[in-house]
Every structure is written in structure tokens, then in C-alpha cells.
Amino acid sequence: MLQRLLFYTPCPDFIAGFPLLAGLQEHERDAFVGEGRFFSGHKKELLFRQGDPVKYFYIIYAGSVRLFHLTPEGCEVTTDIRTKRDTVGTSGLLEPTGTHHSSAEAVDDVVVMEFSRESFEKSLRALSFNLLTEFAQRVNVKQMEAEQRSVMTAVQRLACFLRRLCVANDLNPQGFDLPYSKSLMATRLGMQMETLSRAGARLKEQGISMKGKRVWIDAVPANA
Amino acid sequence: MLQRLLFYTPCPDFIAGFPLLAGLQEHERDAFVGEGRFFSGHKKELLFRQGDPVKYFYIIYAGSVRLFHLTPEGCEVTTDIRTKRDTVGTSGLLEPTGTHHSSAEAVDDVVVMEFSRESFEKSLRALSFNLLTEFAQRVNVKQMEAEQRSVMTAVQRLACFLRRLCVANDLNPQGFDLPYSKSLMATRLGMQMETLSRAGARLKEQGISMKGKRVWIDAVPANA
DNA sequence: CGATCGTTTGATCCGCATCAAGATAGGTGG
DNA sequence: CCACCTATCTTGATGCGGATCAAACGATCG
Numbered sequence: 001m002l003q004r005l006l007f008y009t010p011c012p013d014f015i016a017g018f019p020l021l022a023g024l025q026e027h028e029r030d031a032f033v034g035e036g037r038f039f040s041g042h043k044k045e046l047l048f049r050q051g052d053p054v055k056y057f058y059i060i061y062a063g064s065v066r067l068f069h070l071t072p073e074g075c076e077v078t079t080d081i082r083t084k085r086d087t088v089g090t091s092g093l094l095e096p097t098g099t100h101h102s103s104a105e106a107v108d109d110v111v112v113m114e115f116s117r118e119s120f121e122k123s124l125r126a127l128s129f130n131l132l133t134e135f136a137q138r139v140n141v142k143q144m145e146a147e148q149r150s151v152m153t154a155v156q157r158l159a160c161f162l163r164r165l166c167v168a169n170d171l172n173p174q175g176f177d178l179p180y181s182k183s184l185m186a187t188r189l190g191m192q193m194e195t196l197s198r199a200g201a202r203l204k205e206q207g208i209s210m211k212g213k214r215v216w217i218d219a220v221p222a223n224a
Numbered sequence: 225m226l227q228r229l230l231f232y233t234p235c236p237d238f239i240a241g242f243p244l245l246a247g248l249q250e251h252e253r254d255a256f257v258g259e260g261r262f263f264s265g266h267k268k269e270l271l272f273r274q275g276d277p278v279k280y281f282y283i284i285y286a287g288s289v290r291l292f293h294l295t296p297e298g299c300e301v302t303t304d305i306r307t308k309r310d311t312v313g314t315s316g317l318l319e320p321t322g323t324h325h326s327s328a329e330a331v332d333d334v335v336v337m338e339f340s341r342e343s344f345e346k347s348l349r350a351l352s353f354n355l356l357t358e359f360a361q362r363v364n365v366k367q368m369e370a371e372q373r374s375v376m377t378a379v380q381r382l383a384c385f386l387r388r389l390c391v392a393n394d395l396n397p398q399g400f401d402l403p404y405s406k407s408l409m410a411t412r413l414g415m416q417m418e419t420l421s422r423a424g425a426r427l428k429e430q431g432i433s434m435k436g437k438r439v440w441i442d443a444v445p446a447n448a
Numbered sequence: 449c450g451a452t453c454g455t456t457t458g459a460t461c462c463g464c465a466t467c468a469a470g471a472t473a474g475g476t477g478g
Numbered sequence: 479c480c481a482c483c484t485a486t487c488t489t490g491a492t493g494c495g496g497a498t499c500a501a502a503c504g505a506t507c508g
Contacts, residue, residue, distance in 0.1 A: 135318075138363050143325075147303070150415075153463070153464090183486070191464075191465090194465080195463090419495090421456055
């Protein structure tokens with residue numbers, strides 16, 4: 001079970017930098033943030049489960065969270081990996097079913113802010129524009145991913161993932177360590193561990209080298 | 225070029241049924257709808273082009289529209305097929321780039337309502353909840369599609385597509401005609417024509433028969 | 449009636465999944 | 479410090495699904 005952090009002292013500036021709160025008036029932001037409660041979760045702990053009614057949603061304060069989906073055939077698919085400042089469980093808020101479409105688990109130990117559905121509804125006016133922006137981008141990213149799974153090889157998808165990872169996390173292209181295990185990456189990319197491993201050896205074709213957890217990106221082509 | 229329909233007399237009840245306008249007060253709805261202008265487009269005509277700045281978006285009044293994306297490698301991918309009552313070009317409205325991420329073309333002859341970016345902004349308050357709902361659903365559908373391309377065979381995806389088509393368009397499972405060409409379906413499903421054709425022959429495994437454009441759905445299993 | 453478009457069918461090839469062993473790295477206890 | 483264990487990753491061999499190339503078929507239309 002997630003553990004409530006009663007005496008946690010967060011950094012206000014960091015919270016003010018959440019994309020969900022961008023452009024809010026100070027009183028709007030304070031009103032919303034005041035409703036949030038801090039929780040910590042250990043590695044592999046679940047924030048919520050697929051099918052659960054959507055009572056809460058989360059903003060990640062530290063660590064990262066894996067979203068995954070169980071198909072009717074019983075295979076588990078990693079749908080996304082979210083990190084600090086990202087929201088988790090928001091798309092369920094607007095779903096007619098009122099339930100989460102995927103489960104969320106801590107990749108490592110995480111700290112999250114929990115908000116109730118009611119506090120979302122109270123601040124809907126202020127939040128809707130930021131949420132719209134977030135969703136619009138997410139639609140396009142998902143679109144791109146669906147596309148990639150049809151038209152790109154495993155090597156290309158891996159290269160693409162590493163470049164985006166490097167940019168998104170502001171890592172040094174001339175040498176950085178993978179923030180996740182390779183098996184997690186494999187499920188995220190919709191391929192088998194073995195395929196990822198073999199793809200890793202062929203990354204030089206794409207101007208990338210990978211040895212263990214260490215990655216070097218030599219060339220940064222235009223295509224995202 | 226799209227042709228402006230100056231003396232078009234639409235059905236007000238039909239317009240009131242647009243999901244984007246659900247739950248609006250009458251004056252809000254009238255204010256927004258009053259900003260719309262009717263256009264007609266012939267088969268293969270473009271509503272907008274990938275990379276264009278987002279000046280307008282559309283609601284389909286009649287016919288259907290194909291959205292497609294050109295990858296850097298130059299291959300064209302159908303990202304979605306929208307029909308009457310659906311919006312087109314809305315996700316670009318919220319994109320930081322301010323440009324359309326895909327092109328939109330008329331499948332057959334279509335009639336659309338065109339709205340300017342400004343009229344969207346004017347009615348943002350009233351529309352944001354419906355748009356949020358639309359986007360939330362679209363994220364989940366796209367997610368599912370990305371997933372399907374990894375874990376399902378061509379036959380399964382086709383069966384799945386036909387069942388959803390049948391439900392969404394309220395067609396008779398005991399015999400209906402495909403509303404699109406098979407080649408369009410193939411690009412939508414991310415497979416080659418030949419693959420779709422062969423998959424068609426194997427649909428009986430999934431409780432579906434297809435002969436030419438005619439389809440019969442015998443069994444309707446639980447998995448969507 | 450040939451011409452064109454959309455579809456089907458056949459033959460072959462490549463990429464990835466799968467099954468099955470090894471290899472490497474961290475962590476624990478003696 | 480080394481032996482041991484487990485988790486994570488790599489490597490090899492094989493098979494299947496779908497892409498690709500090529501050709502035939504069917505329908506619609508001037």
C-alpha cells in the first residue's frame with residue numbers, strides 16, 4: 001500500500017513548475033495544490049489497477065511510474081513510462097466508463113501527489129487548458145508510436161527511443177546511463193528482450209553506441 | 225479547393241447532436257455554431273496539409289475524411305478515418321508547433337463546417353470539457369491500436385476493426401457493406417493490401433465472413 | 449471492346465518471436 | 479576474499495507472419 005507522508009516538506013518552486021499548473025493565477029494554483037496529499041511508494045507498488053474506478057489521480061514528484069495494460073489474451077503491455085512533473089491517471093477522469101484503462105506501478109521508489117476526482121472538478125476551469133494541451137500532445141505521440149510499430153524496424157525504434165530519451169531528460173549525448181532496465185525498455189517498445197539486445201548491437205548503423213547501461217549518441221539526424 | 229456553400233440549409237437538430245456541443249447552453253451553442261461556415265469538398269480534396277499552420281478546424285456534416293501522415297522516409301500512413309459529427313484538425317489547435325501533424329482528405333464527397341481558430345478560442349470555456357473527453361478517448365484508442373500492432377495478427381486486427389465498424393456505424397451484423405474500399409482499410413490497419421486480402425479469407429476463424437464488400441458477423445466475442 | 453482501377457493469388461524473402469543455453473553483474477553469507 | 483545465487487542480459491538455432499515482387503482476375507467506364 002502507498003504510504004501517506006504527513007510531514008513531507010516539498011519544494012514550492014518545483015511544484016509551481018508542473019506543466020499542469022502552467023499559467024495559473026497564484027490563488028488558483030494554491031487552491032489546487034492545497035488539495036494534494038503526498039504519498040510514497042516502493043518499487044513495484046501499484047498506484048491503481050486497471051478497471052478500478054477513478055477516484056484519484058497523481059502528479060509525480062520524484063521517481064518514475066510504469067503504466068501497463070492487460071490484454072484479454074492475458075499479455076501485459078507497457079503503455080507508457082512517466083517521470084517527475086508528469087500526471088498519471090488523468091485520462092481516466094474523462095472516460096465515460098469512469099475506470100482506469102491501465103494499471104500504474106512504481107518503477108523504483110516514487111513520491112507522488114494525490115488528488116481526488118473532486119479537487120479536479122473544483123479546479124476544472126483553471127486546469128482544462130493545460131490538460132487539453134497535454135492530451136493533444138499525447139494523442140500525437142501515441143499516433144506516432146502506432147505508426148512506428150508498422151513502418152520501422154526494431155533497430156530504428158530503439159534508436160528513436162534513445163534519442164528522445166536523451167532530449168527529454170536533458171542527458172549528455174556524449175555518454176549517459178539508461179535510467180531504466182533494458183527489459184522495461186523492451187516492453188515499452190513492444191519487442192522482446194532478445195530483440196532489443198540484438199538491436200543494441202546494430203545501433204551503430206544509426207550513429208549510436210550502447211555498452212551495458214552506457215549510451216553514446218554520435219549523430220542526431222533530423223527525424224525524431 | 226473546397227467550395228463555400230453560401231445557401232446551404234443544414235438541419236439544426238443534427239448540429240445540436242454534435243458531441244463537441246453536448247451539454248452546452250443554447251446561447252453558447254448558437255454563438256459557436258453561428259461562427260461556422262459550410263464547405264463541400266470532392267473526393268481526394270484536401271482540407272489541410274501536414275505542416276500547415278492551424279487556422280481552421282472542422283466538424284464533418286456528411287461524408288468521411290481520411291487523416292494521413294507522411295513519414296520522414298516518405299511513406300504515407302493513414303492515421304484515422306473520421307465521419308459525420310466528428311471533429312477534424314482539433315488536436316493541432318493545442319500543439320505548441322501550431323501546425324497540423326497530418327493531412328486531411330475527403331474519402332468521398334464531404335460537407336464540413338469550418339471554424340476559425342479564433343471562434344474556438346472565443347468558445348473555449350464552453351467547449352473544453354467536450355474536447356477533453358474526446359481527446360481522452362482518442363488517447364486510449366490510439367494506445368489500443370499501438371498495442372494491437374504488436375500483439376495481434378493481421379486476421380485478428382481485421383476482425384477487430386470490422387466488429388468496431390459494425391457497432392460504431394450501427395450496421396446490421398447479419399450482413400452489411402463496407403463503407404470504404406479495402407485498400408483504404410489496409411492503410412488504416414497498417415498492413416499491405418495483399419495481407420488484408422489474405423486475412424479476409426481467414427476471417428471465419430473469428431466468426432466473420434466477407435465476400436467482396438459484403439460482411440457477416442456471426443459471433444461477437446467479448447474482446448473489443 | 450480495350451483500358452484502367454481495385455482486388456486476389458502465388459512465390460519468395462526478411463524480421464522478429466520463440467525456445468534454449470550461456471554470460472555477466474550484484475548481492476549474500478561463509 | 480571467494481563461493482554461491484539470482485536477476486538481468488546476451489547469443490544461437492529455428493519457425494512463422496507479413497512485406498515484397500509479380501501476375502492474373504474482375505468490375506466499371508468511356
